[in-house]
Amino acid sequence: MDIFLQQLANGLTIGSMFALVALGYTMVYGVMKLINFAHGDMVAASAFVGLTVYTQVMGQATSLAAVVVIFLLTAAIMACVGIVLERVAYRPLREAPRLSAVVSALGASLVIQNGIMLIWGPRMKIFPELVPQVYWDLGGVVISLIQVLILGLSLVLMVGLYLFVEKTRMGAAVRASSIDQDAARLMGINVNSIIALIFIIGSSLGAIGGLFIGLYYRGITFNMGWQYGLYAFIAAILGGIGNIPGAMLGGMLLGLFNAFIAGYVSSTWADAFTFILLIVILIVRPTGLLGERVAEKV
Amino acid sequence: MNNYQRIVFPLFVVVMAVLPTLLNPRWQAVAITFLIFSVVALSQDIVLGKAGMFNMGQALFFGMGAYITAILNYKFGWPILATIPLAILLPALFGIILAGPIVHLRGDYLLVVTIGFNIVFVQVLQNNLGGVTGGPNGIFGLDSLSLFGAKLTSQLAVYYFAFAVLLLTLWVMRNLEKSKAGRALHYLREDQLAAESIGINTRIYKVFAFGLGAGISGLAVTVYATQYAAVSPEAFEFIVSVLFFSIVLVGGSSIPGVMLGVFVMFVVPEIFREFATWRYFVFGFAMILAMILRPRGIWPATFGKIPKYLIKGGSHGA
Secondary structure, eight states: OHHHHHHHHHHHHHHHHHHHHHHHHHHHHHHHOOOOTTHHHHHHHHHHHHHHIIIIISTTOOSHHHHHHHHHHHHHHHHHHHHHHIIIIIGGGTTSOHHHHHHHHHHHHHHHHHHHHHHHOSSOEEOOOOSOOOEEEETTEEEEHHHHHHHHHHHHHHHHHHHHHHHSHHHHHHHHHHHOHHHHHHTTOOHHHHHHHHHHHHHHHHHHHHHHHHHHHOEEOTTHHHHHHHHHHHHHHHHOTTOHHHHHHHHHHHHHHHHHIIIIIOGGGHHHHHHHHHHHHHHHOTTOSSOOOOOOOO | OHHIIIIIHHHHHHHHHHHHHHSOHHHHHHHHHHHHHHHHHHHHHIIIIISOOOOOOHHHHHHHHHHHHHHHHHHHOOOGGGGHHHHHHHHHHHHHHHHTTTTTSOHHHHHHHHHHHHHHHHHHHHTTGGGOSOGGGOEEOOOOEEETTEEEOSHHHHHHHHHHHHHHHHHHHHHHHHSHHHHHHHHHHHOHHHHHHTTOOHHHHHHHHHHHHHHHHHHHHHHHHHHHSEEOGGGGSHHHHHHHHHHHHHHTSSHHHHHHHHIIIIIHHHHTGGGGGGHHHHHHHHHHHHHHHOTTOSSOOOOTTOOGGGSGGGOTTO
C-alpha cells in the first residue's frame, strides 16, 4: 500500500508536467493539424534558459520573488521563441503538403536541440535548487514541497486555460479555428493571430513544464526534449489530440501509468510499456479517450 | 526520364564501379556507408514515398536485419553471406505482422505508432531480451565476408558487395514502378478512397509495401554489420528513423533525390569534419529551407508517362 500511495504521488507529479507540455502539442495540432516536433526541444531549451536567467539575471537569488521572476521571464522568452518558430518554420508551409510541414518541424527540432548544445555545451547541467528541499512524511509516503508546488501550479494553469478557452470570446475564436479555419476566417476571426496566440500559450506552458522538469529531476541535457516531448505527445494522443481537457487527462494518466510501471514492474521497461499502451489505444480507439469520432471526409 | 535512363544511370554505374580504386581507405569506408544508407533510404522510400504511409520507424527493420546477421554469425557461427536470406525474410515477415493491425491508421497516428515500435525495439535490445542481443553494448567482433571458404577481408570486397546490393535494390524499384503493385501503391498514395473504388485491395498493398521495405533494409544492413563488425542499439534509435524520413521527403522521394539526400546527410559531413558539432544545427536549417523553397522535395518523383498537358498544375506524382 505504501508503494501504491508513493507512486500515486510521484505519478501525479510527473503527470502534471506531461500535461503542461501536452497542452502545447494538442493546441497546435488542433488548429494547424501539425505535430510540432520542436515543442519537446522548446521545453528542454526553457530549462536551460531558466538556468541562465537564474545565474546571469537574478544573481542566483532564490527568494520567492526571484523564483516568480525566473518563471515569468523564462515563459516570456520562450513565448517569443515560439512566435519566431511559427513565423520561420511553419507559416510559409501552411498551404504545402502535410509532410513538408512535418519535415520542417523536424528541422526546427534539430535546430533548437543543437542550438542548446552549441550554447550551453553537450554535458549535463545541474538545475539550481530554487525551491527549498522540504519533505513531509505522511505515514510512510514522502511528499516534497516541489511535488506539491508542481501539482498545484499545474492545476491552476490548466484550470485557467480551460476557463480561457471555454468562457472567453478569444477562447471561442481558438475553438472555432480548430474546428474549421476557413469558416473561422469568414466569421471575421484573424486565424494568423489565433495561431500566434496558441504558440504563445503553448510555449509558455511548455516553458513552465521545462522548469518543473529541471526542478524535479535536477539534471538537464540538451537532448532531453525528445524524451519528454514524446511522452507529452503520447499524453495528448491518449486524451484525444486537439482536445484540451483530453491533454490534461492524458498527461495525468500517463504519469500514473509510468510511475506504477516503474514501481511495480521495472523502470528499464517503462518506455516500452508506455508505447505498447499507446499502440493498443490507437488500435482500439484511434481518437483517444476524449476525442470525438470524426466522420471521414470524402 | 529517358535521358536519365539512357545516359545518367549507366554513367552512375560506371563511376561507382571504378570509384573505390581511386579512393584511400577512409573514403572507401565513406563510400560504403553511402551505398548502404542509400539502400536503406530507398527502402524507406517504398513505404513513405511510393505508398505514402507516414512510417517513422524504419530503423526498427534495418536494426532487426543487422541483429539477425550479428546473432547468427556471432552466436551460431554462420558465415555472413549465409545469414542474408534470414536477414531479409525475418524483417519482412515482422514488417508484415506489425503493419497488419496498424495500416488502417491515418497519417499522423501511423507515424506515432511506428515511432512507438522503434522505441520498444530499442528498449528490447538494451534490456537484452532472451540474452542474445548483448544489451546496451551490442555485439562486437563479427566475421568478415567469406565466399566458398575464401576470406574477402579487403574493403573493396565490402564495397562491391554493397554496390551489388544497391543495384539489386534499384532493379527492384524500377520493376516495382512498372508493375501492378507499383501502380496500386501510387494510386493508393494519391487517393486511397479512389484506389479502393477501382478495386485495389489497399490493405494488402500497404502491408506489402511495409514487408518489401523491411526486407530490403534487412538486406542492406547485412553489409552494415560486416563493415563495422559490430551492432549496437544506439545505431537504430528512432532519431535514425527520423533522418531517413527526412532524407526521403527532402529528396522528393525519387531515386536521384533520395540518393542526393543520403549524400548530403552522410558524405558531406565527412568533408567538413572540423564542423562536426554544427552538423545537425545546419541540417535542421537546411530541412526547413528546403521545404519552404521546394515543398515537394528537391527532386520530386514523377510517375508513369502521362503527357504534361493532361496534368493539372503540372505537379503530378510528386
